Amino acid sequence: KSIEKKLLKRFMAEMDANNLKRMKDLAKTLWCFEKKQVVVDYVRRVVETVPEPETEMKGLSAIPPSVFRDKSKQFYALIIKRCKEWFRVIGRVFPNPIYVTVQVLKKLFNDRIKLFISLAV
Numbered sequence: 001k002s003i004e005k006k007l008l009k010r011f012m013a014e015m016d017a018n019n020l021k022r023m024k025d026l027a028k029t030l031w032c033f034e035k036k037q038v039v040v041d042y043v044r045r046v047v048e049t050v051p052e053p054e055t056e057m058k059g060l061s062a063i064p065p066s067v068f069r070d071k072s073k074q075f076y077a078l079i080i081k082r083c084k085e086w087f088r089v090i091g092r093v094f095p096n097p098i099y100v101t102v103q104v105l106k107k108l109f110n111d112r113i114k115l116f117i118s119l120a121v
Contacts, residue, residue: 004033011038015045023093031095039100046086047107050079053116075116079108 030038
């Protein structure tokens with residue numbers, strides 16, 4: 001295995017343990033690698049914690065608008081809650097938090113929000 005892969009694996013383990021200090025140390029080292037794979041892996045992992053829109057919307061096509069509205073509010077409330085958590089971590093861990101935040105928002109919009117909206121109409 002390459003050094004980068006070993007460090008990425010350690011970073012993800014520290015992420016699971018919520019060890020921000022160790023994540024920060026590893027992110028600083030991993031940031032030097034060209035592909036910024038640490039950002040790709042982090043973004044993928046955090047966005048996966050938001051439920052898939054297909055799962056959230058399953059069986060909702062024939063429901064009253066009030067139930068749909070409640071489900072939508074729950075979905076977006078979860079996104080806001082998770083974003084606050086992620087952005088707190090991103091600000092403490094990554095050398096360039098703005099770059100990482102933008103990547104999270106892009107993936108979140110493309111993989112979750114855009115699909116949720118398309119399923120809703």
